[in-house]
Amino acid sequence: MASSSSGIVAGLTAGALAVVGFLAYQASANAPDSVAVPSASAAPTRPGATGPAKPRSPLELPADSGEGTRVVYSLSGKRVWLVDSTAKPGSKPPTYRVAPSAVSPTPDTYRVTTRSKRITGSDGKPVEHVVRFANVDGVTIGFSAAVDGTMPTPGVKPQEGTGAVRLSREDGTKVWEFATGGVKVVVVP
Known part of the structure; x- marks a missing residue:
């Protein structure tokens, strides 16, 4: 008798799950869009936002990159920004592409220590x-x-042991004019 009662319980459980699944499908098919569950691929939204989060532009100054006058160097973005003390959140300071060095600094805040015109x-x-x-x-x-x-x-690994973060001549001149002794250099991932 025990084996027949366990079969009955299993059958009832399977039937109940099938009915619940059918009812859930019917409810989701007839639900208005305003209460529909977003798909896993839907873009997340910020609290209070009216639409999907806008992707960050690679030219946009990285978040949490410090305050005040500074050079921001993004290791993954292979880019620097020259940020003066008047820059406001959301502003677009000048930015330049760089070719990273073989040896990279850890993300942190540094200061310009020395400069050389030509070496x-x-x-x-x-x-x-x-x-x-x-x-x-x-x-x-x-x-x-x-x-x-x-x-x-691009794509060729820099010579081992060098610390040269290279810019074009034009961009290098702009960084030179901006990054005088003691100016902060904020390195971000």
Whole structure:
């Protein structure tokens, strides 16, 4: 008798689940859009927002990048921003693409320590407008521009042991003029 009662319970449970599933399907098919459950692929919204969250532009200043006059260097974005003390949240300060160095600083706040108008870089290239701001295991990290105007080839790993974050000559001049001694350099992931 015990085996027949367990079969009956299993059958009733399966039937009940089928009825609940059918009723749930019917309810969702007839529900107005205003109460429909969003799909897993729907974009999240901010509290109080009226629509999906807007994707962040790669040119937009990263959140939590400090305050006041500073150079913001995004390691993953391969970009720097020159932010003066008058910049307001949501403003778009000047930004420039960079070719990262082989040795990168950890995300943190640094200060411009030294600058050189023209030297030979750690990779043997003549460079100008060198703005140094960090040191990682004896490797000095800084922004610079190659005098011949060349940039590292995208996708090619920089020479091991160099700390040169390269910019175009034009962009390097702008960073040089902005990042004087003591100016903050905020490195973000």
